[in-house]
Amino acid sequence: MTFALEASGLVKEFPGVRALDGVNLTLRPGTIHALLGENGAGKSTLVKIITGVHQADRGELRMAGEVRHFQSPLEAAHAGIGVVHQERNVVPAFTVAENITLQDPPRRMGIVDRDRQRRMASEALVTLGVDIDLDARVGDLSVAQVQLVEIAKALAFSSQVLLLDEPTASLTGSEAEKLFEVLQTLRDQGTAIVFVSHKLEEVFAICDTVTVLRDGVSVLESATLREHSRRQIVDLMVGRELAEQPVRHRTVDRSITAALRLERVNTGLGHRDVDLVVYPGEIYGLYGLVGAGRSELARCLLGLHPVTGGQIVLDGTPVRIRNMEEALHRYRIGYVTEDRKEEGLFFEMPVRHNVAVTVWRRLSRGIRGVSQRAENDVTSRYVDQLDIKVASNQQLVGTLSGGNQQKVSLAKWLAADTQLLIMDEPTVGVDVRTKADFHELILDLADRGLAIVLISSDLPEMIALADRISVMKEYRIVGTIDNNKDYPKMSVQIMDAIHETVHTVA
Amino acid sequence: MKSLWGRIPLHGSGMTLTIVFIFGFVILVVTSGGTLLSHLAISSLLIYLAVPILIGMAQMVVLAVGQMNLAIGAMGGATSALMAVLMTDHGLPVWAAIIAGLACSTALGALNGVLVVLTRLNGFIVTLGTMTMLLGVQYLLVRTFTVDGYPDWLKKAGLQTVVGIPYMFLTAILTAIVVSWYFSRTIAGRRLLATGGNPLAARLSGISNDASVFQAHVISGVLVGIASLVTIASAPGINRSIGGDWLLPSFAAAIIGGVMLTGGAVAVFGTVMAACVLRLVDVARAQYSLDTSWVNFVVGVVVLFTVALSEWRQRRSTLQKMTAEVPE
Numbered sequence: 001m002t003f004a005l006e007a008s009g010l011v012k013e014f015p016g017v018r019a020l021d022g023v024n025l026t027l028r029p030g031t032i033h034a035l036l037g038e039n040g041a042g043k044s045t046l047v048k049i050i051t052g053v054h055q056a057d058r059g060e061l062r063m064a065g066e067v068r069h070f071q072s073p074l075e076a077a078h079a080g081i082g083v084v085h086q087e088r089n090v091v092p093a094f095t096v097a098e099n100i101t102l103q104d105p106p107r108r109m110g111i112v113d114r115d116r117q118r119r120m121a122s123e124a125l126v127t128l129g130v131d132i133d134l135d136a137r138v139g140d141l142s143v144a145q146v147q148l149v150e151i152a153k154a155l156a157f158s159s160q161v162l163l164l165d166e167p168t169a170s171l172t173g174s175e176a177e178k179l180f181e182v183l184q185t186l187r188d189q190g191t192a193i194v195f196v197s198h199k200l201e202e203v204f205a206i207c208d209t210v211t212v213l214r215d216g217v218s219v220l221e222s223a224t225l226r227e228h229s230r231r232q233i234v235d236l237m238v239g240r241e242l243a244e245q246p247v248r249h250r251t252v253d254r255s256i257t258a259a260l261r262l263e264r265v266n267t268g269l270g271h272r273d274v275d276l277v278v279y280p281g282e283i284y285g286l287y288g289l290v291g292a293g294r295s296e297l298a299r300c301l302l303g304l305h306p307v308t309g310g311q312i313v314l315d316g317t318p319v320r321i322r323n324m325e326e327a328l329h330r331y332r333i334g335y336v337t338e339d340r341k342e343e344g345l346f347f348e349m350p351v352r353h354n355v356a357v358t359v360w361r362r363l364s365r366g367i368r369g370v371s372q373r374a375e376n377d378v379t380s381r382y383v384d385q386l387d388i389k390v391a392s393n394q395q396l397v398g399t400l401s402g403g404n405q406q407k408v409s410l411a412k413w414l415a416a417d418t419q420l421l422i423m424d425e426p427t428v429g430v431d432v433r434t435k436a437d438f439h440e441l442i443l444d445l446a447d448r449g450l451a452i453v454l455i456s457s458d459l460p461e462m463i464a465l466a467d468r469i470s471v472m473k474e475y476r477i478v479g480t481i482d483n484n485k486d487y488p489k490m491s492v493q494i495m496d497a498i499h500e501t502v503h504t505v506a
Numbered sequence: 507m508k509s510l511w512g513r514i515p516l517h518g519s520g521m522t523l524t525i526v527f528i529f530g531f532v533i534l535v536v537t538s539g540g541t542l543l544s545h546l547a548i549s550s551l552l553i554y555l556a557v558p559i560l561i562g563m564a565q566m567v568v569l570a571v572g573q574m575n576l577a578i579g580a581m582g583g584a585t586s587a588l589m590a591v592l593m594t595d596h597g598l599p600v601w602a603a604i605i606a607g608l609a610c611s612t613a614l615g616a617l618n619g620v621l622v623v624l625t626r627l628n629g630f631i632v633t634l635g636t637m638t639m640l641l642g643v644q645y646l647l648v649r650t651f652t653v654d655g656y657p658d659w660l661k662k663a664g665l666q667t668v669v670g671i672p673y674m675f676l677t678a679i680l681t682a683i684v685v686s687w688y689f690s691r692t693i694a695g696r697r698l699l700a701t702g703g704n705p706l707a708a709r710l711s712g713i714s715n716d717a718s719v720f721q722a723h724v725i726s727g728v729l730v731g732i733a734s735l736v737t738i739a740s741a742p743g744i745n746r747s748i749g750g751d752w753l754l755p756s757f758a759a760a761i762i763g764g765v766m767l768t769g770g771a772v773a774v775f776g777t778v779m780a781a782c783v784l785r786l787v788d789v790a791r792a793q794y795s796l797d798t799s800w801v802n803f804v805v806g807v808v809v810l811f812t813v814a815l816s817e818w819r820q821r822r823s824t825l826q827k828m829t830a831e832v833p834e
Contacts, residue, residue, distance in 0.1 A: 304709075328712035335710055343710055346703040348770050357700060357711045360693045369691025412711065 002064055004029045004192035005050065005081075005161050010059035012045055019045040020056070021216040027161065027192045032183060034203045034225060035196045037213035038237055038458075043196050044086075046213065047163050050194075051083045052076035063160070077103055082154025083163040090146060090153070092139030097121035099138050100153045124152040127159060129185050144175035148182065155186075162186065163194040168202060169290065180206050198457075199289075200230055212236045231488075238460055247485045248443055252282040252467050257316045259420050259451030260301075266309035267300040269293070271475045274310070278420070283442065283452045285466025285483065287459070287494060293475035294455045295338065298422045302327045302335055315419070328358060331420075334413030338425040338455075340402075344409040347398030351390050354397045354408050355379045358416035382411035386441065403434030410441075421445070422453045427461060439465060463490045471497040519764030519812075523779035530786045538793055549672050551789060553665060556674035556736045558781035561752050562759025563685050564729035566777050569760055570689075571702040571722035572769025573629030577618065578730055578756045580640035583749025585611040585734040587647040590744035594655030603656075607738075608731040614640070615727015619720035629723070645746050654743030664739035674736045679778075681732055686774040688725075698722055703770025758784060758805060762812045784808075 005027040012020040048054045052070030070076040106116040168176040212220035265274040278284040303321040327333045337343040363374040427435045470480040479497035568575040589607035592598040664674035689695040700708040701718035763776030
């Protein structure tokens with residue numbers, strides 16, 4: 001049997017990191033193939049090599065038995081490889097037909113051939129079995145329709161191989177169902193589909209075969225999905241190291257005044273009747289799927305969005321937090337953001353400024369301005385305490401490794417002497433070892449009396465760290481569980497909490 | 507002061523420009539047979555440096571917060587015209603006119619700031635609007651006349667020297683030192699840079715981006731006010747063309763000096779040295795009676811070349827940093 005696509009021994013190095021270190025994958029026509037792995041495992045790099053965005057340093061790529069190495073995305077597209085990237089790649093001001101043929105519009109004497117353009121677009125939509133007005137502006141379409149236009153665009157030239165990177169991330173449940181029907185239609189027509197997703201439910205619902213990547217290596221290669229349990233797949237993704245980390249049991253004193261108490265809080269973003277209590281020294285886990293409203297709740301607590309009802313009680317006192325400045329300087333709340341690059345750090349500034357930014361006021365000495373020495377002292381203290389690897393305090397943060405950057409973004413809140421720390425996906429995009437270090441660090445901080453709200457979509461991480469776990473779904477807290485750190489039992493309970501509410505909400 | 511000068515980097519645009527300046531100056535001195543070393547030549551070199559340095563910094567401050575100020579020339583023109591008219595037609599004493607002028611340019615900066623913050627429009631668009639308005643105001647103030655009915659001593663005050671250095675130049679340098687101090691030491695200055703570098707991170711660090719943007723425009727206004735002051739203290743009269751040729755040099759000095767268009771960084775020393783190099787091009791023009799249009803052409807090429815070069819350098823250094831191992 002010939003394969004639609006065969007990759008063998010792919011290696012790709014970027015400056016300072018080996019993103020792929022021997023990846024094999026075989027793809028049969030008429031199958032949906034799941035590509036799984038944690039953040040940073042190499043999924044996107046693999047997708048980009050197959051589609052000609054990057055070129056592999058070593059290894060081979062074959063289509064229908066023939067060695068092919070694509071130098072550009074257009075070359076890959078003409079060879080019959082279509083891709084829908086995680087980010088949207090449409091021009092909102094163009095029509096559906098124009099967007100579908102965007103990569104290489106049909107031309108006659110250098111001018112776009114409108115008739116052929118419409119014909120190509122319409123054929124692609126028919127293949128998908130969907131009906132969208134060819135002349136509608138893409139900016140006017142719904143998110144789900146745009147997603148379908150993206151797929152039609154990927155299929156405009158041919159439909160041998162289609163790669164989808166997290167296609168359901170921005171879709172609702174029913175929109176995703178519709179998408180799956182389309183994918184099944186394509187499969188039945190003989191298209192080989194690579195489906196990249198974090199949501200195991202979806203993967204098990206529609207995929208036939210599976211490849212799992214971990215740290216740039218394919219640890220499970222093109223296996224039949226049915227022969228593997230969910231548990232086996234998850235273990236392969238996270239690896240043994242993490243599963244075998246010693247469990248650290250802690251006790252939290254809940255007889256003292258709570259550090260944070262929310263009573264029936266409603267917010268302008270749509271949270272309803274949120275109750276939660278966090279004690280000093282406690283790690284309070286907030287688990288849920290992407291879009292459940294966890295980061296949004298954090299932002300409301302920081303005064304970035306309005307709280308419209310209920311009460312926030314900090315250390316026994318009801319408060320109204322109006323903005324981030326107040327949250328930080330008056331109420332001593334810190335927020336370690338999920339996206340370091342976009343929201344957490346000043347990449348072009350030295351470590352010194354990134355750590356001290358929260359305490360410049362305290363370090364200022366009248367007319368002489370911010371004391372350089374005091375700034376250096378504060379920075380050095382946290383560089384030592386958190387074991388941040390820097391050449392000097394003057395090093396630009398953008399030049400540090402991901403794990404060290406994350407530690408800097410934590411250091412600025414510790415420097416500000418916060419009493420309550422909200423950590424949003426603190427280990428996304430850091431390697432396994434740094435992740436383990438970070439887990440130790442978070443537990444140590446809690447042991448020293450800091451109240452921590454941990455937001456994480458990483459279930460093993462949540463179960464390893466949190467003292468109690470609340471499950472959030474659709475901007476409500478649907479269940480709170482005491483965590484006994486026994487992974488098999490806890491994961492089942494948490495999954496139940498998520499699924500039970502599917503029924504109550506529906 | 508030691509710490510301030512000690513802060514001047516021995517590499518980067520500032521240093522490169524210093525070398526270019528010295529090199530160019532020596533060539534000019536040699537080819538001119540030494541006439542450029544005369545007291546008069548030196549002091550004229552310095553006198554005409556004051557305005558480029560000041561407006562370069564006025565642009566730099568706004569670039570630092572990630573915006574642009576297109577109204578620099580129009581603000582300067584209107585402010586100079588106001589001072590001249592107040593003294594000539596309304597008989598205001600010199601000190602009162604100066605205070606009024608500085609207050610006016612500061613208020614214009616504040617107006618830009620408020621409009622940017624309130625409308626959430628980009629500074630480019632807001633200052634394009636205020637620029638057009640102010641050109642009208644300047645014309646209303648002086649019409650087609652040259653207003654020169656203010657004391658003669660003022661017209662030459664800036665040209666007076668102390669130990670051979672004109673007051674105008676001294677004013678510009680002192681201002682540069684204060685600006686440098688502001689950005690390196692004060693909380694407000696650092697917050698302004700934080701906003702320019704990453705507004706989202708700045709907000710989450712408890713910094714008000716609105717305050718930073720407002721401040722940048724106000725400081726830009728103050729610096730334009732000082733530039734207007736040295737203009738009136740060195741020009742025989744004020745007419746509607748004053749300020750008309752400030753905009754391009756303000757960008758040229760800041761950008762050649764090493765300020766990033768994306769915000770988050772300043773280069774006071776670089777901006778000063780860039781103004782010096784541009785001034786040298788002008789001196790060369792006078793020396794060899796070159797065509798002005800060719801000088802503009804050369805300046806344009808230099809601006810493009812410098813921006814391309816700094817972009818390339820930045821990309822290369824990022825690549826090096828990515829590969830560099832962090833010492834254990």
